[in-house]
Amino acid sequence: MMSINRNLELEIEKAAQILATGELVAIPTETVYGLAANAQQDAAVAKIFVAKGRPANHPLIVHVLEASDADYFASEIPDFAQKLMQAFWPGPLTVIVPRKKNRATAAAGGHDSVGLRSPSHPVARALLKQCALLGVKGLAAPSANLFGKVSPTNAQHVRADFPANLYVLDGGECSVGIESTIVDCTRQAPVLLRPGMISADQIEQTTGLRLILNADLKVLGKEAPKASGTLESHYAPKAKLRLFSKKQLADEIVKYADQKLLNLIGIYSTLPNSKIESIIYRLMPDDAAQCAHDLFSILRDFDQYAVEEIWVENVPDLSEWAGVKDRLKRAAASA
Numbered sequence: 492m493m494s495i496n497r498n499l500e501l502e503i504e505k506a507a508q509i510l511a512t513g514e515l516v517a518i519p520t521e522t523v524y525g526l527a528a529n530a531q532q533d534a535a536v537a538k539i540f541v542a543k544g545r546p547a548n549h550p551l552i553v554h555v556l557e558a559s560d561a562d563y564f565a566s567e568i569p570d571f572a573q574k575l576m577q578a579f580w581p582g583p584l585t586v587i588v589p590r591k592k593n594r595a596t597a598a599a600g601g602h603d604s605v606g607l608r609s610p611s612h613p614v615a616r617a618l619l620k621q622c623a624l625l626g627v628k629g630l631a632a633p634s635a636n637l638f639g640k641v642s643p644t645n646a647q648h649v650r651a652d653f654p655a656n657l658y659v660l661d662g663g664e665c666s667v668g669i670e671s672t673i674v675d676c677t678r679q680a681p682v683l684l685r686p687g688m689i690s691a692d693q694i695e696q697t698t699g700l701r702l703i704l705n706a707d708l709k710v711l712g713k714e715a716p717k718a719s720g721t722l723e724s725h726y727a728p729k730a731k732l733r734l735f736s737k738k739q740l741a742d743e744i745v746k747y748a749d750q751k752l753l754n755l756i757g758i759y760s761t762l763p764n765s766k767i768e769s770i771i772y773r774l775m776p777d778d779a780a781q782c783a784h785d786l787f788s789i790l791r792d793f794d795q796y797a798v799e800e801i802w803v804e805n806v807p808d809l810s811e812w813a814g815v816k817d818r819l820k821r822a823a824a825s826a
């Protein structure tokens with residue numbers, strides 16, 4: 492875990508001041524970097540939508556320091572939401588709960604619910620403390636990337652997407668690497684809107700309730716509001732991403748080996764025997780947490796090489812891999 496030296500302390504104070512005056516700051520969290528504004532200032536939040544090129548009715552997550560701060564934004568916190576917050580906050584879990592009138596209105600995209608998360612990153616927490624001293628009760632922050640692009644997991648990623656005048660608080664590499672698990676708590680039972688590193692199994696164990704999948708709601712015609720994090724095609728690298736089984740991947744590589752196609756790249760659980768020069772290989776960690784940590788950074792690296800295709804071996808169909816699998820599926824869908 493990173494320690495906060497005097498220099499970083501000063502940067503955190505400066506960031507809090509910028510946020511209090513209604514401007515944007517890019518902030519580190521344990522999941523991905525966020526593009527933050529004072530959640531109570533609709534005009535400041537509007538700047539996020541403009542900077543990202545994101546539709547204004549797509550709701551943003553509001554970051555708070557403690558579970559007790561959730562009451563400022565939430566009109567009601569159901570019992571099972573409380574259990575989730577107790578178990579996983581601070582950490583990579585967002586709960587969607589009913590929203591108080593006139594609280595985080597623009598951040599909620601006009602919806603009558605609000606997404607809340609207490610981040611565990613020490614810099615994010617120090618910043619939220621400083622913000623509280625200046626009267627800022629929560630920070631609305633989507634991922635700090637342009638709309639539809641891969642989320643940033645370090646400060647360099649953010650700087651690559653936005654103009655140089657954006658203040659970026661550098662908190663190093665994100666430890667989790669993919670966005671938070673989102674659970675809609677506005678119905679009788681929890682609904683999984685976006686899988687992440689807190690797994691469906693963990694949510695069911697903690698709440699004692701059966702988790703409903705967003706796909707099931709679609710069948711019932713009762714789906715949650717359209718939002719970037721749940722769009723079919725999202726988290727897209729520039730290259731075309733294709734998913735293969737281990738066997739398919741091996742076959743495809745043999746097929747293309749003779750043609751010497753340029754700019755083919757793959758992520759594999761095992762490296763193929765014959766190394767082909769036109770392919771850049773990245774070994775996929777066989778541990779879900781490590782893979783999540785590396786994923787977006789690898790995709791952004793590949794884009795730096797201006798490759799045409801990214802070939803990825805499918806990850807296991809296990810609860811702890813669901814977050815990674817979801818991001819890969821969406822990245823592949825946009826090709």
Ligand code: TXA
Binds near residue numbers: 608
């Ligand atoms: O890990 C994360 O969650 C990161 C870091 C910065 O905290 N944030 C993030 O934000 O991924 P963003 O804006 O890229 O994704 C937020 C998603 C929306 O796309 C939507 O799916 C969901 O959160 N969301 C937020 N508020 C909601 C609401 N009131 N109703 C339904 N969905 C909501």
Ligand code: MG
Binds near residue numbers: 634642
């Ligand atoms: Mg995002």
